[in-house]
Amino acid sequence: MINENTMELLLSSFPKILEYGLKVTLPLAAIAFILSTVLAVIVAMIQYAKVPILKQICRFYIWIIRGTPLLVQLMVAFYGLPLFGISINPFLMAVIVFTINEGAYSAETMRAAMEAVPAGQMEAGYCVGMGYMQIIWHVILPQAFRTAFPSLFNALISMVKDTSLASSITVVEMFTRTKQIAGQSYNYLPLYIEVAVVYLLFCTILTYLQKRGENFLGSYGVRK
Template identity: 95%
Template sequence: MELLVSSFPKILEYGLKVTLPLAAIAFILSTILAVVVAMIQYAKVPVLRQICRFYIWIIRGTPLLVQLMVAFYGLPLFGVSVNPFLMAVIVFTVNEGAYSAETMRAAMEAVPAGQLEAGYCVGMSYMQIVWHVILPQAFRTAFPSLFNALISMVKDTSLASSITVVEMFTRTKQIAGQSYNYLPLYIEVAVVYLLFCTVLTYLQKKGETILGSYGVRK
C-alpha cells in the first residue's frame, strides 16, 4: 500500500504532463487533417481524392504500433532525426486522421444535398456553403465518434513507450522495475487511465447535450 501511495503522484504527473498533452495535440491536429481529407473527398477533387483514399487505405490497414516503429526507426535512415515526443504526435495525428476523415466524410454526405443547392441559390460560393452550412452540421453529427477517438487515443498513448517516450505507462514500468511489484502498479496506472477516460466521457455527454439543444433551437 505504501508503494501505491508513493507512486501515485509520480504516475499522475506523467499522465498530466505527457500522456494528456500528447493525446490532446494529436487529436486537434488529426481533426484538422481529417476535415481537409474529408473535404477533398466530398468535393471529389481529381487525383487528390485518389491520394486521400490511398492514404486512408494504408493507415487503416496497418497497426499503429508498426507505424510508430517504422517512422521512428526508419526516418533516421534518410537523415531525418525527430524528438520521440514529436514523432509520436506526428504518427498519432496521421493515424487518427485517417479514421476521423472517414467519420467526417460520412457526416458531410449525411447533410441533405438540397442545402448545397439552397446555398447556391442565395449566392454563396462553394467554400462558403461548406464552411457555414455543411461543416457545422457534419461536426454535430460526428462529435460523438470524434470524441470516442480522443478517449481511445488517451489509452493508445501507452504505445508511445515503444519509441522511448516516457509517458504515464513508461513511468509506471520504471517504478515497477525498481520495486519488482509489477501487478499492483499496473493496476494503479489502469485506474489512472480509467479516471482520465471517465472525465472525458463526462465532457462528451455534456458536449452532446449542448450540441443537441443547439440543433433543437436551430
C-alpha cells in the same frame, strides 16, 4: 490481500504516475487529436468535393494507415525517418504518428457526416447565391461536425489509451513510468492496476467533457 508495503508503494507512486499522465500522456493525446481533426476535415473535404488526383491520394493514405497497425507505424517512423536525416525527439515523432494515424480514421468519420447532410442544404445555399466553399463552411461543416462529434470524441478516448504504445519509441509516458516503478519494486500487479485506474479516471473526465461539448454544440433545436 494488500499489505502495508504495497499500500505505501501505491501511495508513493501515485503522484509520479499522475505526473507523467498530465505531463506526457494527456498532452500527447490532446495535441495529436486536435491536429488529426484538422487533417481529417481537410481529407474529408477533398473527398466530399471529389477533387481529382488529391482524392485518390487521400484514399491511398486512408488505405495504408487503416491497413497497418499503429505499433508498426510507430516503428517504421522511428527507424525510417533517421534514414532520411530527420531526427526529431520521440515525443514529437509520437505526435506526428498519432496525428497521421487518427487523421485517417477521423477523415472517414467526417466524410460520412458530411455526406449525411441532405443535398437540399447545398442546393438551398446555391439558390441564395452562396459559393461552394461558403456553403461548406457555414452550412455543411457545422452540421457534419455536430454529427461526427461523438465519434471523434470516441477516437480521443481511444487515443489516450493508445499513447501507451509510444513507449515503444522511447517516449516515457504514464505507462512506461509505471513499468519503471514496478521494475524497481518487483511488485507489478498493484502498480498496473493503479495505472489502469488513472487511465480510467482520465477517460471518465473526458466522457464528462464529451457530454458538456455536445450540450455546448447544441442540437439545433432538435428535441433529444
